[in-house]
Amino acid sequence: MRGLIGRDAELAVCERLLADVPQRPVALVVDGPIGIGKTALLNAAAELARERGYQVLRCQPTELETTLTYAAVADLLEPVVGLASDLPTPQRQAVEIALLRHDEPDQVADERALCFATRGLLGRSSDPTVLVIDNVRWLDAPSVRVLRFALRRITDAPLVVIAARRPDDFDPRHSHGPSEALDIERILPPEAVHRITVGGMRTGALHHLLRDQLGLSLPRQLLASVATASDGNPLFTLELGRAISALPKLPAPSRELPVPSSLTGLIADRLSGLDLETTQALRLAALAAPASFDVLAAASEQDVADALQAAEEAGLISLGGGQVRFTHPVYASVVRAGIPDPERRRLHQRLADVVTDVERRARHLAAASVEPDEQLAATLEDAARLASRRGALDVAADLAEQAAEATPEGSPNAPRRILLAGQSRAASGDLGAAQHWLTMHLDTLPLGHDRAEAYLLLATSSWHADDSAAAEWHATSALDAAAGHPIAEGRVHAHLTVMAPEDRWLDHGHRAIELLRGTDEHEWLAFALFQTFYSEILNGQRPDLTMLDEGLALESSRPGRQHSTTVGIWYKAIDDFDAARARYVAMLERARDAGDEASVLELLPHLADNEFLAGDWELAARYVDQATALAGELDVPTTQADFVGHLLAAYRGDSAEARSHGTDVMRRGDEAGDTWLARVGMRLLATAEVTSGEYVAAADRLREISGQLDKMGHVEPVGVRIELDQLEAMSGSGADDAELAAYVKRLDERHEVIPRARLRLAAAVGHGLIASLRGTPGDGAALVEAALAEVEGEPLPPFDQARAQLVAGRLHRRARAKAAARLALDAAIAGFEKLGATAWVERAKSERDRIGGRPPAPAGLTATETQVAKAAAGGATTREIAEALFLSPKTVEANLTRIYRKLGIRSRAELGAVIRG
Template sequence: MASVQGTIGRDSDLASIGAFLDSADPRMSALLIEGEAGIGKSWLWRETSRMADERGYRVLASQPTESESGIGFAGLIDLLGSWVDETTDLPEPQRLALDAALTRTSSDSAFGPGAVAVAVLGVLRMLARSAPTMVAIDDPQWLDTPTRQALGFALRRLEAEPIRVVLARRTDWRPDALVEHLEVTRLPVPPLSLGATYQLLRARLGVTLARPALVRVHQTSAGNPFFSLELARTWVDRGGVADVGHLPVPERLGDLLRSRLDDLPEGTRRVLLLAAAMSTPSVKDLARATGRPVERDIARAERAGIIDSRGETVRFTHPLMAATVYDGSTAAERRMVHRELADIVEDSEERARHLALTPPVPDETLAEVLDVAASRVAGRGATDVAAIFAQRALEFTVPGDLDAAFRRATAAGELALAAGDRSRARVLFESAVADAPPGPSRAEAFRWLAELSTPLGHGLALCDRALSEAGPDAAVASRIHRTRGAIAYFLGDVPVAERHARLGVELAEHSGDDQALGMAIAELAHWTYCGGGGVRRDLFERAMALDGSAGAASPRSHLAKVVMDNDGHVEARGLLTILLEETMETGDLHSASTHLFHLAELDVWAGDWPSAIEHAEESLQLRQHLDQPGAPLYVEAKARACLGDVDRARRVAEAGLAEARRAEDVVFCMQNLHVLGFVELSLGNHEAAQARLGEATELMRPRWSREFGDCHMVPDEIEALVALGELARADDLAEWMDEVARATGRAWTLATSARSRALIQAARNDLGSADATLERALAAHERLPMPFELGRTLLARGIVQRRLKRRAAARETLERALAIFEDLGASLWADRARSEVARLGVRSGAQAGLTPVEQRIAALVAQGRTNGEIAAKLSLSRKTVEANLSRTYRKLGVRSRAELAATASSTHGSTT
């Protein structure tokens, strides 16, 4: 039951909470209890948990404190510690990661934060299947970073589950990202009325204030119940004079709380400071820290209403009390307290946390304590905390111990990188190489710096320096060559990338590391394809036999990308779907983001632009701290451009271009420039289109000229050039495309190069040749599952046929293009096709009521084709085929496929 004093003045708030919990909406939603410090948020939060429990909810609750915010997964232990045994069906990698995070087991294996995040998602789904579930957090600003990241990952992916999220937070804290994606019910906690304040003081303190005193308390506290109680308690402590106005009452709550502390002996204040600095203070630990019994101090603090001790546990009566005690001490006092606590706490992680809050004093023993804690915490997946501990270990290292300094700087750098802090990682690796002697270890640190270099071009010199120091260490040299090759690829220099990949393979052959050799061979196969060498299945098969992992750099991932770029869309989608499932199961979110990005590219090419946007946004969320953040931006921008959302497409592509320029990433500069040019082309702004597309082409052509891969900007530039009358450059680019098409035989290159050539022929009024060339393009399209490209080729041919005075054929071709554009949602291109159809005028004839698409569908029905077969034949969706059939039945007055077939057969001759 709710306490009597708690319910005073809160009936409407409790009613709102009840309505939230009783909502029939099955989707996940959130309740945000907001108010100033001391207003009663925590009490309402506890009441929400109690009411949820009474309604059959499974309540996962956490009340983090500031002193716990530096402990990895402290909040997760609160939330899931008592429920995790009910989720035995988790995949083993997730179960092991979760057990490690919750300190239920210890393991020599290290788990990444992604593995824990995926495990949390699995746990919440399983719990929600058996009962409605509530995640309740009081003061979420104090959640430790690993818990916040894991919980945020899970909550963003839970939509249909019966889960309620309840957060109680102060209004002066920024909105919480944990619930920003949810439907949020806000419950601002109002101040108490004068009458409610009177009832509160009477119920809680057993005092009845005279009206002048009550009014002064209410006015000074502004109806804040905690402040009101403190003011009234001061009134009682000072003798209960009739008018609080006669007392020197502080106007601010902080001043009032500090005055309460000032009334206590110095020794008691010292005990309270120790308690405020600890995550879980106990009487035993406080006695050890002070070196004397502390029971009398605890009793004094309890009588003053500052703490509440039950058994061996000591807790502050309100978070404000702990904050006042801690913040009221000097920085020197706090450092001293943490240093003393580091000597008495037993848990290695807790000890490291206290050491991390003290000034570093060179001490190898303490540095080793931090080393051990960093390793332990990293093993649990809390890389943010581990990175802090590792850096502090470096700061505790004895000057002159260069080996230890190098080892700790590189370890801290790798942990900072794993935590997503690339800037700090760069500083730490620079520290590592500063005083280290030349050799393979320092070469490896230089390689890390090369991978972190911005702009990318700086990494080439760092790789060269690393190679000069690698010496005979084949494994290190192989990794350096592979890094240099990858940098060269993103700088657009494919021949150099291929050369270094080959050297990486040769060195990896001697390293004895099968996985490294497999990745090196896969990279060689990838860069070879980009250089025009085709899909080297032999190399990929060898690589996958050595390394069957699912990571972003694995042979299977490289194969999926190459197959995708070579028009093998069905095979690539199957590979990427499996890779995504595997990496999500193990929590390899870096790799999952890459697989999602490539799926988004496939979605764009397949014309499923809403899915492309969804996949791109999800990829971007997963790679917030990763390299190449601009990659998903270009895919999202292209999808939005195809849908006609040109303003948003421009904004997203400009952001991606700015990021790519900053990094000197030529690949994604080209891609974002392509999107910006395509936007202008779609709008008919040919001069602006050519400026963007020409820049993209000029970045690509000098060093990446034998295979187009996923770089699709050249046909678009040719179209813009033709519209501008710049046929000489258009001819030059078309000849390049023809040459690559003949060499590779790729369907995309054959189809788009033929369309480009036909546009030039039509511009020169060679309409017969243009029509024949477009016929060849359409033949290539039969092998290309890219309906939007097909629609563009049909549009071009329809215009040529109109100019040839072949009106019936032109109408059929243009309306087929229009149907494709409408089916895809390509609004700007549908408008263009519609205007071309309108130029043909009104049809005549027996079936003038049927569009050419409807006529073709009717003819295929007459041939006995199914709707699925018709959709595949005409590159339409089944839904579009069914809609056209319904209209055809209505127009012809038939009711069945048999009647339609008979009618179509009898009139077919008059429609050609």
């Protein structure tokens, strides 16, 4: 909103404060250190206030203005100076003098008159007013006195004060002192003052900030280093970004960041004047950060206690609990940047001699070394593997890269360490950095397992970035590199079960199983079994559940090593949403525990899709939001999550958004030659068109999708649920009954191979539409109603059920069966409302409105039956009804059975619709 990045929570506070015009002055105090984004937030708040009809008066004093007189008051009053003509003469003259508008420039303003004038101008304005003060630290003292006087005495005006300050603004060492500060909290009543503390921005927000402000998109791990160095401070982040942009190439994630001179200047006063002992202690602390006092004392050549105390008094570090911490990471960066290289290496060696932590010791040894060294490389490799076992994947990737770089040329251990670095970087979620590293070292790896593994990592990284063409190329290159190495070949074939063209999946799957059976590659054999199971289903074969069971058994032999989403796709295909949810949630928890964000990003869209189908659209939307946020942080697309999100948008009434996104996705797919991506876009467009009743366009698009699937041999398109859309589009666009009959025949055949309630229902809808085309809509409605009764209690997407009820209602209406039509349509409306499908609620209501007449009353019920019906429709349980009406539970159930029979309904949901009428 308003171009403000990463401050949604803070802006929400401003929105709440400005939502209703106050009857008396209120204030919002915005706290935060220099560069944290207070001004940007105040700019957004001011814009929001103007949109809400507030008059905005603003001052933005600087350090140079503290010695001026009434500079801030003049800025604030300038827009309302026209109202001064109504003030008493002394007050008007005081305002003119303060604003330098008096005819006699040498006149001195009467401060008391100016105080009353300011009170009058702020308190008498006809419009609600927002006073924006950025930054109270630099307000000139005369303006502070005038504003104190005025704000204390305005008690009944619609005035909002928004003021930004730094945490130390009332510290006499850093400001003009409490006696001359504008302390809003002492001026207004406590209940009228609200506060925001603006903290550091999240990594994802910093990514957008750098991209928007500097056009700089950093690899994820380098971005994380920037976020750590700046502590999320946007000003410091931008300065670091500018310094990085000026480098000939990006620094490695494990290397020290450049420190721009602008930051050095910002804290020069804190560093100047330190004696040699304090400077040396700070250098040691900066290289060890975070460090314990004991480590610094052991590594130092002097007594560091007095030196560290002096640094604390200068505000650079804090001491407590035996730990030495810099008060801001940028201070440590500036100190490190000022250490000469020989001194830096010497201090790192001293630290390596005293630290006991394996990872820290390895890092210090690496920083102290100049030449490659096999022993150092082995130490770094061990530290990397230890960090990986601890779940510190970013740390592991840094150490693995350092291990590879420390390895002497020609060492037989070099290929292993190069691969370890690439694997670690990919596991940390920084796919771009992994691709860069592997591409840079690819030619140094020998053919066979090592080269093939590197190509596979490149293929996987491309796959997660939605670049299927690059993924296929890398995977095919891996197959060439693996020639003559059966296990490596088997792993590559397993990858190609998803990365090759879809008509080749099955061949690669069978070959992978052949090569990997009997080996220790249980994970990849299980993956190949799952993919082959899936591919056979796509080709129209009956599910080979023994293959699925074999894969699951292999997984269970290695607990916690599931990495195939295909099993969940199968569970979704048969509408076993509980089983799919259980698998995906377990995989998601493991991925999060391991810090494997690439897998997290893969799993969130599957969970979103599962909850969309299961009918929990709110939870689906939350998964979409999580995936979108993570994709933004990783700077990769998330096509499937976007698809679910825009599908929800279309069903909730925003077809335009879905249409725009679908068009863009289809265009990108066509340009890249990616048929899957283009198909996703087409499917979303067709959904928007069906929802909007544009049946001709939707029918053509859905025919094209079906034709593509036929061309690929996908007899059973497991993940493509277009049946009800295609039936409605064909029927609504004037397709003849022969075309509909051919499509319905295929649905019947698919249901015969893999029985599913949704296909049984879709086929019944098709038969019902055909009957209507042939002039017997009543028979068609009966077919759909019968299918609804048959599938009751079976796994079924609630949206499909409501759509079938809508079709039944429409066919009943065409057959002039008004009562039956109303019952079916009421049930459809209830189903759509429960989901939040606003667009479909309106469609069903529009269909119901076409019935005409008044809804029939539940006639024919006895007095007892009427009481039972009303209680049940209101949500009471059988036992609650029995107790309220002094009946036995069996009598209540008997009454309900008679009620359903008399009204021609089957459930309490339909009963509620009848009673509500």
